[in-house]
Amino acid sequence: DAGITQSPRHKVTETGTPVTLRCHQTENHRYMYWYRQDPGHGLRLIHYSYGVKDTDKGEVSDGYSVSRSKTEDFLLTLESATSSQTSVYFCAISATGGREKLFFGSGTQLSVL
Amino acid sequence: KQEVTQIPAALSVPEGENLVLNCSFTDSAIYNLQWFRQDPGKGLTSLLLIQSSQREQTSGRLNASLDKSSGRSTLYIAASQPGDSATYLCAQGGSEKLVFGKGTKLTVNP
Numbered sequence: 001d002a003g004i005t006q007s008p009r010h011k012v013t014e015t016g017t018p019v020t021l022r023c024h025q026t027e028n029h030r031y032m033y034w035y036r037q038d039p040g041h042g043l044r045l046i047h048y049s050y051g052v053k054d055t056d057k058g059e060v061s062d063g064y065s066v067s068r069s070k071t072e073d074f075l076l077t078l079e080s081a082t083s084s085q086t087s088v089y090f091c092a093i094s095a096t097g098g099r100e101k102l103f104f105g106s107g108t109q110l111s112v113l
Numbered sequence: 114k115q116e117v118t119q120i121p122a123a124l125s126v127p128e129g130e131n132l133v134l135n136c137s138f139t140d141s142a143i144y145n146l147q148w149f150r151q152d153p154g155k156g157l158t159s160l161l162l163i164q165s166s167q168r169e170q171t172s173g174r175l176n177a178s179l180d181k182s183s184g185r186s187t188l189y190i191a192a193s194q195p196g197d198s199a200t201y202l203c204a205q206g207g208s209e210k211l212v213f214g215k216g217t218k219l220t221v222n223p
Contacts, residue, residue, distance in 0.1 A: 031209070033210065040215075041215070042202075042213055042214065042215035042216060043157075043202070043213040045210060048209070048210055050209060056209075058210070090156055090157070092157075097207075097208055097209035097210060098144055098145070098206035098207040098208055098209055098210050098211050099144045099145065099206060099208065100162070101147065101159045101162050102147065102149075102157075102159060102204070102211060103159065104149075104156035104157040104158070105156055106155065106156045107154075107155070107156050
């Protein structure tokens, strides 16, 4: 299994609170992704990174920011959490972007009350 | 906008049946088509990747095909087992990212 660790695994927070989710990889892959998964919407890309300090937006980036200061770590921040951001968040990695297999972490269940 | 569609959303079959899951995509300029499996409460596991230059890929009882001209891919599961019960997602691969379908939830009944 690809070495991907997401933390925390579960989090409950209140509306308006900042939240940071962490993804850590041990594969030295160039690409890292944050997805959210919701019933009826499937998997939607939030942000992705193609190298240290190189990031780009996905289809549902509003309300989210990311940072990647090291190859192995990709952080997702909700600056001011809203109830609509209650979801399961998945991190994924790939060596060469969409051209090779994508490997997923186990997910973070986030509840915003 | 690239779109990936999977029909049906759910499928229930008796154990031992051979079955086909369908995936259609709108962008013929794809790099690859990937199939994933997701068990409840878990992340996605990569099953098969078909490069755009290939027609099919096989792994054990799984066979995935790709027809770029029609914008379709199928995942064939032979001799289904209860352990195959899961949600199966397909994704169209671009140069940097994938576009996912919403998945087909498969239930194999003993």
